[in-house]
């Protein structure tokens with residue numbers, strides 16, 4: 609067996625001593641095997657907590673994805689290894705906090721998605737793309753957005769959506785004929801398109817242009833709130849959650865979507881009744 613095969617065998621078998629010896633001899637912990645899995649995924653699948661910790665400490669990528677888009681955290685969760693899942697979840701949150709702090713330090717005026725908001729976005733039928741050709745929003749997310757709309761509209765008829773994107777969730781919210789539907793959007797091009805496509809003419813729609821962080825004083829309290837921004841970090845989401853007790857009426861429904869990282873199960877599809 610060569611060193612790489614030994615690495616995968618140690619990860620599968622939970623042999624932390626062997627793993628450390630291989631790492632000391634310089635083996636690369638970020639390798640993928642023939643099935644497209646990393647040693648961390650194998651260790652997570654088998655519930656080997658010590659091996660998972662050792663791999664993470666030596667830089668194994670916690671957010672790598674298998675060919676079927678599963679992360680090590682997904683493998684741990686699927687196999688019911690709660691302790692390992694928690695270790696991976698913590699690694700993901702820590703990384704998000706560090707990346708968020710770095711992005712804030714490097715950004716202008718502490719706005720971590722400042723570049724995105726200043727650059728142009730482009731629209732096509734099935735997506736909105738940023739200046740780096742990364743998808744801001746894609747049409748395949750429609751069923752998810754419809755489920756979020758249904759959830760937040762169950763709380764009553766005064767609804768807030770943060771982040772318009774392609775307007776998929778807002779279109780779905782409109783199907784429930786809310787009395788008042790407030791939309792916050794920060795990107796000038798997206799806002800312009802909202803106006804061009806008639807969102808500003810709807811009687812029950814109020815558009816607030818700006819970053820949610822900057823327009824908080826204009827907000828009221830709502831029966832249903834949906835949050836789905838772009839280019840922001842875990843800290844921004846957490847900051848928004850700090851405002852929820854004021855923004856959400858008693859019995860209201862809050863739901864959010866985010867793409868924080870592949871091993872965080874809070875990604876997408878979460879609704880809370882507060």
Ligand SMILES: C[S@@+](CC[C@H](N)C(=O)[O-])C[C@H]1O[C@@H](n2cnc3c(N)ncnc32)[C@H](O)[C@@H]1O
Nearest residue numbers: 771772773774775776777794795819820837838
């Ligand atoms: C992923 S898209 C939202 C997609 C939307 N849920 C839909 O159904 O089409 C994110 C949107 O949030 C906007 N955005 C980003 N940061 C924001 C912020 N701080 N405040 C308000 N909107 C923001 C982006 O310009 C973008 O239009």
